Amino acid sequence: MSRITATFEGLAKSGRKALIPFITAGDPNPDFTLPMMHAMVEAGADVIELGVPFSDPMADGPVIQRASERALAHKMSLRRVLGIAIEFRKTNQHTPVVLMGYVNPIEAMGYEDFANAAQRAEIDGVLTVDLPIEEAVENIILLKARDIDPIFLLAPNSTDERIKIMGAAGSGYLYYVSLKGVTGAGHLDVADVEAKLNQIRANTSLPVAIGFGVKDAQIAKTVSGLGNGVVVGSALISKIEENLDDLERAKSEIVGLLSSMREAMDS
Amino acid sequence: MTEKYNMPDERGHFGPYGGMFVAETLIPPIQELNIAYQQYLNDPEFIAELDADLKYYVGRPSPLYHAERWSRELGGAQIYLKREDLNHTGAHKINNTVGQALLAKRMGKTRIIAETGAGQHGVATATVAARLGLECVIYMGAVDVVRQSLNVYRMKLLGATVVAVESGSKTLKDALNEALRDWVTNVDNTFYIIGTVAGPHPYPAMVRDFQAIIGREAKQQCLDQTGRLPDTLVACVGGGSNAIGLFYPFIDDHSVKLIGVEAAGDGVETGRHSAPLCAGRPGVLHGNRTYLMEDDDGEIIETHSISAGLDYPGVGPEHAWLKDTGRAQYVNITDTEALEGFHALTRLEGIIPALESSHAMAYTMKLAPTMSKDEIIIVSLSGRGDKDMQTMAQREGIEL
Numbered sequence: 001m002s003r004i005t006a007t008f009e010g011l012a013k014s015g016r017k018a019l020i021p022f023i024t025a026g027d028p029n030p031d032f033t034l035p036m037m038h039a040m041v042e043a044g045a046d047v048i049e050l051g052v053p054f055s056d057p058m059a060d061g062p063v064i065q066r067a068s069e070r071a072l073a074h075k076m077s078l079r080r081v082l083g084i085a086i087e088f089r090k091t092n093q094h095t096p097v098v099l100m101g102y103v104n105p106i107e108a109m110g111y112e113d114f115a116n117a118a119q120r121a122e123i124d125g126v127l128t129v130d131l132p133i134e135e136a137v138e139n140i141i142l143l144k145a146r147d148i149d150p151i152f153l154l155a156p157n158s159t160d161e162r163i164k165i166m167g168a169a170g171s172g173y174l175y176y177v178s179l180k181g182v183t184g185a186g187h188l189d190v191a192d193v194e195a196k197l198n199q200i201r202a203n204t205s206l207p208v209a210i211g212f213g214v215k216d217a218q219i220a221k222t223v224s225g226l227g228n229g230v231v232v233g234s235a236l237i238s239k240i241e242e243n244l245d246d247l248e249r250a251k252s253e254i255v256g257l258l259s260s261m262r263e264a265m266d267s
Numbered sequence: 268m269t270e271k272y273n274m275p276d277e278r279g280h281f282g283p284y285g286g287m288f289v290a291e292t293l294i295p296p297i298q299e300l301n302i303a304y305q306q307y308l309n310d311p312e313f314i315a316e317l318d319a320d321l322k323y324y325v326g327r328p329s330p331l332y333h334a335e336r337w338s339r340e341l342g343g344a345q346i347y348l349k350r351e352d353l354n355h356t357g358a359h360k361i362n363n364t365v366g367q368a369l370l371a372k373r374m375g376k377t378r379i380i381a382e383t384g385a386g387q388h389g390v391a392t393a394t395v396a397a398r399l400g401l402e403c404v405i406y407m408g409a410v411d412v413v414r415q416s417l418n419v420y421r422m423k424l425l426g427a428t429v430v431a432v433e434s435g436s437k438t439l440k441d442a443l444n445e446a447l448r449d450w451v452t453n454v455d456n457t458f459y460i461i462g463t464v465a466g467p468h469p470y471p472a473m474v475r476d477f478q479a480i481i482g483r484e485a486k487q488q489c490l491d492q493t494g495r496l497p498d499t500l501v502a503c504v505g506g507g508s509n510a511i512g513l514f515y516p517f518i519d520d521h522s523v524k525l526i527g528v529e530a531a532g533d534g535v536e537t538g539r540h541s542a543p544l545c546a547g548r549p550g551v552l553h554g555n556r557t558y559l560m561e562d563d564d565g566e567i568i569e570t571h572s573i574s575a576g577l578d579y580p581g582v583g584p585e586h587a588w589l590k591d592t593g594r595a596q597y598v599n600i601t602d603t604e605a606l607e608g609f610h611a612l613t614r615l616e617g618i619i620p621a622l623e624s625s626h627a628m629a630y631t632m633k634l635a636p637t638m639s640k641d642e643i644i645i646v647s648l649s650g651r652g653d654k655d656m657q658t659m660a661q662r663e664g665i666e667l
Contacts, residue, residue, distance in 0.1 A: 054566065056440060056441075057444075058444045058448065059290040060448075072566060103288060104559075104561065104567070105566070108561060130290055132291060132294055135286050155294070157295040162291075162294070180454055
């Protein structure tokens with residue numbers, strides 16, 4: 001059983017939901033990321049999504065775009081992100097790490113070389129934003145052969161048929177993008193999310209994490225109640241951006257936000 | 268090679284290139300677009316409406332003009348110019364925007380968005396949006412907004428909102444990113460008119476099909492005027508829409524050489540250029556796999572060209588395929604050489620070409636003298652140079 005599946009099963013047994021923070025590796029500098037990952041686990045994170053910066057993040061809003069730019073200014077790369085993951089695993093054997101990014105850095109490394117490198121770094125899941133199921137077959141086979149979960153996005157406009165296909169091809173969990181739009185945008189509509197989750201449930205048995213628009217503890221609690229977990233990204237990265245001159249403070253604010261989400265979700 | 272060229276496959280692949288590399292939210296609108304496009308492609312009523320617009324609004328057919336003086340001066344092949352500069356709005360871009368706007372109307376979309384580099388596609392889009400009464404938002408890199416301010420003004424006059432994109436390198440690729448973000452957010456009422464043969468399927472094939480009128484006309488005009496097919500076609504390649512439009516109807520005519528001219532900027536060897544086919548490698552950007560300018564880690568690198576319309580790190584996937592199969596050949600021309608082409612055509616033929624098209628002119632100046640006087644080159648004069656007066660004056664130290 002993969003580390004991700006074990007995590008979701010363990011949470012389900014205790015009636016809890018997964019708290020999944022997303023940060024961009026190397027933002028605002030490469031030294032910040034590893035201690036931040038450990039601190040997020042202490043604050044209650046169940047899975048960590050680690051963003052691989054890309055020069056052209058087409059599906060991201062301004063907050064994550066700027067995170068990518070800050071990381072790239074420090075020459076962060078897919079190889080170096082994998083290096084951070086290796087360091088993380090040295091002292092944490094239980095928290096799943098999911099790489100999230102765009103396909104071109106993987107293309108540049110080569111799909112097979114990437115799958116091998118991810119396996120060596122004990123990466124648990126890979127979510128490639130711009131690699132829809134139609135183009136992903138080779139990558140899915142390579143990842144699954146190495147016990148890495150390929151994770152797919154579902155959108156508000158995904159059809160029954162596509163949900164079924166991704167439920168069958170993906171593993172670990174599915175990431176439901178609760179807004180039509182880019183990361184960090186607007187407010188999500190709880191009734192819409194609930195209706196869509198019912199549709200997703202009817203078509204797949206994989207756990208569903210809900211992201212896009214999760215900004216505070218209250219939303220995290222409400223949304224996590226609809227699925228199996230919540231992903232919070234832009235709200236955390238905003239803390240980094242607001243405290244670029246005081247990164248200790250950025251770190252403690254991220255920890256504070258995650259702790260409040262954890263508490264709200266568990267109450 | 269008797270098999271008829273029939274690309275792309277139904278999922279938009281040109282061999283390993285093309286495809287549909289987009290986030291999940293964009294899959295349904297792209298599928299909706301593809302279904303509508305396939306439907307109207309063969310709908311006589313749609314085609315009749317498009318043909319009428321191309322004739323009475325765009326001003327087609329555009330002439331095929333024998334540049335006799337320039338040909339004589341160069342002392343080789345006979346040069347014919349396909350005069351896309353004479354279209355309404357001054358470039359080939361309108362062939363495509365007229366087509367996509369008709370499609371948008373049929374699909375019931377009320378809002379049009381587009382990206383633009385030099386501003387020609389933005390102007391062509393704002394033009395058709397004005398005519399159809401559709402809301403129009405144009406994304407343009409902040410750097411391009413400055414160097415193509417005349418076109419920005421034209422778009423605003425036409426009623427479009429121009430958004431200066433401040434992210435990344437602030438040029439065409441960033442405008443495309445921002446337009447895609449808009450589309451993801453507003454898919455329900457918005458039609459995205461992509462201006463070149465890039466993007467996810469069906470855009471590369473659809474834009475090609477709308478631009479192929481360039482080659483269809485040129486072929487017939489060449490037969491009418493000279494009694495035979497040309498020997499060589501030359502066109503500039505940024506994303507590559509005017510080039511594919513000219514090349515496509517000739518792909519199965521194997522006697523006709525196809526030459527695409529990329530922008531070498533300061534020279535390919537300096538790294539400051541926009542020539543992915545000549546000096547890049549395959550990767551995935553903006554929804555398709557193609558040749559890209561990227562670093563070893565797969566990050567897209569900044570491009571350089573004097574011409575904003577060629578300043579793009581990728582290229583249409585069909586060009587990648589034509590390069591790999593050897594059917595077309597891709598060369599490059601520096602900024603300095605392009606200026607020589609610009610001046611030559613202006614002084615010898617009284618035609619001021621766009622800086623993009625000037626790259627094709629400059630390569631023709633190298634090629635024609637190596638050919639015999641009874642051979643024929645057709646060069647795509649994809650746009651007129653009015654928009655570039657500011658850039659030219661600045662470069663030559665003249666205050667306007």
